[in-house]
Amino acid sequence: MQEFPSRRQLLLAVLTATVLAMLIEWAWWSTRAAGPLPRILGTAALVLVTTGTLALLLVHSRERARGERDAALRSAGDASALREAFMDVTPVGFAFFDRDLRYVHVNAALAAMNGLRPADHLGRRVTEVLPELGRLLEPRLRRALDTDTPVQDTLLQVETPAAPGEPRFWFGSYSRVRGAGGKVLGVIAALSELTERMRAEQSLQEHEGRLDVLTRSLPDYLWGGKLRGGVLRDFYCTPVIERTTGYPASAFTAPGPDGGPPPLWSDMVHPEDRARYRARLESLAPGAEAELEHRLICADGRVRWVRSRAAASALDSQHEVHVGCVVTDITDRRLADDLRQRLHDSFRRSAQEWRRTFDAVSSPLLVLGADGVVHRLNAAAIALFEGADPSGQPLVTAPHTPLRPGALLLVEELRRTHGSATREVTDPQSRRTWEVSAAWVDEAGGEDSRIILVATEVTHLLELQASLRRSETMAAMGAIVAGVAHEVRNPLFSISAVVDAVEATFGARAELKPYVDVLRGEVKRLNHLTQELFEYGRPTRGEWVQGPVRPVVEDALSACALAGEQAGVSVVSQLPAELPRVRMDSRRLFHVFRNVLENAVQHSPPGTHVHVAMEAVVEAGREWVRCTVRDGGPGFREEDLPHVFEPFFSKRRGGTGLGLSIVQRILEEHQGVIRLGNHSAGGAEVTLLLPAVSSPPAVQSVDSLAS
Numbered sequence: 144m145q146e147f148p149s150r151r152q153l154l155l156a157v158l159t160a161t162v163l164a165m166l167i168e169w170a171w172w173s174t175r176a177a178g179p180l181p182r183i184l185g186t187a188a189l190v191l192v193t194t195g196t197l198a199l200l201l202v203h204s205r206e207r208a209r210g211e212r213d214a215a216l217r218s219a220g221d222a223s224a225l226r227e228a229f230m231d232v233t234p235v236g237f238a239f240f241d242r243d244l245r246y247v248h249v250n251a252a253l254a255a256m257n258g259l260r261p262a263d264h265l266g267r268r269v270t271e272v273l274p275e276l277g278r279l280l281e282p283r284l285r286r287a288l289d290t291d292t293p294v295q296d297t298l299l300q301v302e303t304p305a306a307p308g309e310p311r312f313w314f315g316s317y318s319r320v321r322g323a324g325g326k327v328l329g330v331i332a333a334l335s336e337l338t339e340r341m342r343a344e345q346s347l348q349e350h351e352g353r354l355d356v357l358t359r360s361l362p363d364y365l366w367g368g369k370l371r372g373g374v375l376r377d378f379y380c381t382p383v384i385e386r387t388t389g390y391p392a393s394a395f396t397a398p399g400p401d402g403g404p405p406p407l408w409s410d411m412v413h414p415e416d417r418a419r420y421r422a423r424l425e426s427l428a429p430g431a432e433a434e435l436e437h438r439l440i441c442a443d444g445r446v447r448w449v450r451s452r453a454a455a456s457a458l459d460s461q462h463e464v465h466v467g468c469v470v471t472d473i474t475d476r477r478l479a480d481d482l483r484q485r486l487h488d489s490f491r492r493s494a495q496e497w498r499r500t501f502d503a504v505s506s507p508l509l510v511l512g513a514d515g516v517v518h519r520l521n522a523a524a525i526a527l528f529e530g531a532d533p534s535g536q537p538l539v540t541a542p543h544t545p546l547r548p549g550a551l552l553l554v555e556e557l558r559r560t561h562g563s564a565t566r567e568v569t570d571p572q573s574r575r576t577w578e579v580s581a582a583w584v585d586e587a588g589g590e591d592s593r594i595i596l597v598a599t600e601v602t603h604l605l606e607l608q609a610s611l612r613r614s615e616t617m618a619a620m621g622a623i624v625a626g627v628a629h630e631v632r633n634p635l636f637s638i639s640a641v642v643d644a645v646e647a648t649f650g651a652r653a654e655l656k657p658y659v660d661v662l663r664g665e666v667k668r669l670n671h672l673t674q675e676l677f678e679y680g681r682p683t684r685g686e687w688v689q690g691p692v693r694p695v696v697e698d699a700l701s702a703c704a705l706a707g708e709q710a711g712v713s714v715v716s717q718l719p720a721e722l723p724r725v726r727m728d729s730r731r732l733f734h735v736f737r738n739v740l741e742n743a744v745q746h747s748p749p750g751t752h753v754h755v756a757m758e759a760v761v762e763a764g765r766e767w768v769r770c771t772v773r774d775g776g777p778g779f780r781e782e783d784l785p786h787v788f789e790p791f792f793s794k795r796r797g798g799t800g801l802g803l804s805i806v807q808r809i810l811e812e813h814q815g816v817i818r819l820g821n822h823s824a825g826g827a828e829v830t831l832l833l834p835a836v837s838s839p840p841a842v843q844s845v846d847s848l849a850s
Contacts, residue, residue: 234252234335235252235333236252236253236254236256236334237250237252237332238250238253238331238334239320239329239330239332240269240284240329240330242328244281244285245266245268246269246272247329249261249265253334256311256336257304257305258304258306269281269284276301279299280315283296283315284317286317287319288327288330293316295315295316296316298312298341299312299313299314301313311338313337314335315332316332317333362471362472363470363471363472364382364383364386364387364469364470365381365383365467365470366380366467367465367466368465368466369465370425370427370463371463374401374403374425375403375408375425376398376402378405378408380395384470387439387447387449387470387472388439388441388442388447390407390441390442395407412437412438412439412440413438413439413446415438419435419437420437423435424451424453427453428455428464429455429458430455431454432453432455433451433452433453434450434452436448436450436451436477437449437451448472448476448477449470449471449473449474451469451470452468452469452471454466454467501521504523506598506599506600507520507521507523507526507596507597508521508595508596508598509538509595509596510594511538511593511595511596513591513593513594515538515539515554515558516535516537517534517536517538517541520533520534524598527545527546527598528544529542538550539551545569545570545572546577546579546598548568549566549579550579550581553581554581554596557581557582560583561583561585561592562582562583563580563581563583564580564581567579574602576601576605577598577599578598578599579596579599580596580598582594639663642662686728686729686730687726687727688726689724689725689727690724690727692722692725692732692757692768692833693718693720694729695729695736696718698733700716702737703744706744707744710744711750712744712748712749712751712753714740714752714753715753715754716754716755716756717756717757718757719758722757722759722768723766723835723836725836726834727813728813731809735806735810738803739806740755742803743773743774743776743827746777746827747774747776748775748776751775753773753774753775754772754773755771756770756771757769757771765834766835767834767835768832768833768834768835769830769832770830770831770833771829771830773822773826773829774826774827777827778828779820779821803817810831813833814834815831815832815833816831817830
């Protein structure tokens, strides 16, 4: 492009020409009469002035041309940027080829379809970039170069690096491009990916074929249509409808008078079900489903039961709902259901009567097979299994129950003898005892034999027997002990008086003092034994009152304070201010707490503590006042625990063995409970339970609570 002079150069030329013209004009006027030379100079001045004017016009023209050129360049740049942006964002692949069919431009979409970078295309022929694709495209591109009519490919099957080994389907369009003057610049190609659509169409065709085979092979028939304004239109159905109803499929092709479904669609429904049928199906909401059972009147007059399952689609673009329905013949099932229901009702009534009778038995009752599998059990037996029902399980793997060990032995015995047997079973943890009876029962024909197990709890009966024996023994022993104590008291009084007299007469003699001390200590021990014998044999009578038990415990603590100080044992108590009232003989109850506290102090080494705590608790459905005394000694030995309440059983030097026996007897008078054990932190722990007067009598026995 030719360069114009610069603005500075043009301005300088104009100014110079103007100055020269003014000088020459001034000279001409001053030498006006001088002849031809002045005239020539004047003419030259005029020429210079004209030249300056033309130069100014030239500068203006140059500026305007430059502005037009810059605007054209900007417009061309914007158009190029817009074209590039459009080519890059469009999903259609574009490529421009020159007249030698070399790539001049490739957009990102076509490069991705080819599986190459755009730069890998530029300047190369299509056969060089993708040989297989080039053999297909070159003839089409050359045809496009020879004609102004676009060339199109309806279906182009190719294989590219973008998907090796996988055929792809493209739609192509090729057009010749002309430049200024009609010169042919090349050809532009537009390619679109059709692979997914082709696959979808092929899959749709396959599905339609499968669906046709499936619908013709099913015993159910299908119908469908569109719901518009609550009216079913565009009705269609499968030919299988003839197999179910006896009506030809052609009877369902013509629409009704109002454009709705064929009249037979609802007319063949039983009159009693017709209104419900139409209301349910014609009111389907978008996306809803419906299922109903109804009757059809077939072409031969038979009545068949069918189940219609209909589903509605969402609203389509025309605000219509597509409805499809599957109709299944359930006549045989309905007849079988009716018969099954009648049998079930009969069996249920029989089972309920048998179950009520079975559960009315208060004793646990189990019916086992000959192989030991639990077949049935009543409510009392389920309670023994802690609510679990082991029906169908072998008894040996059923949940644990105290009856299982003894019951298994009985089952094994009956499997050998086919007779009957009885065994007494005791649970060592709960100390409950059952008398388990078992009998072998043979069914008719000797098959499907059964073992019947019945458990009768005899815990309470045994407790009553033991309590009666203990009461009789204690009453007899109490009478003997009271008589012996009474007989011993008078001689002891005489011996004590003689010891006092000897000490008063010969007290000054030192050699007699040890003998007097021994006599006095033995007399004191015998007096203590006599007092405990009187307490043990004392008949049950006293002054019973209802009141708080805390003052009685506090009196016992005060009475044992001196013994604790002498033994170097501190007593720590935790007695709440508010506790339920109990019915008690406070004098006898004081003896209980004092005896327990003295034992705790005597068994605690110096420097240890005796802890006393009281609280209100609920056990066995009854409210109790519980007092716990824990010492700092070695605790009870396991082998001694079964004998600690026996009279005259003592492991302590100088003990009479009557303390805990007296405590137990007094607590039994108060309907209370005593428990002995060892604390996890060490030391013996004695727990005393007294029933609160506001609590109703407990269902569970006192002896079972003591366990």
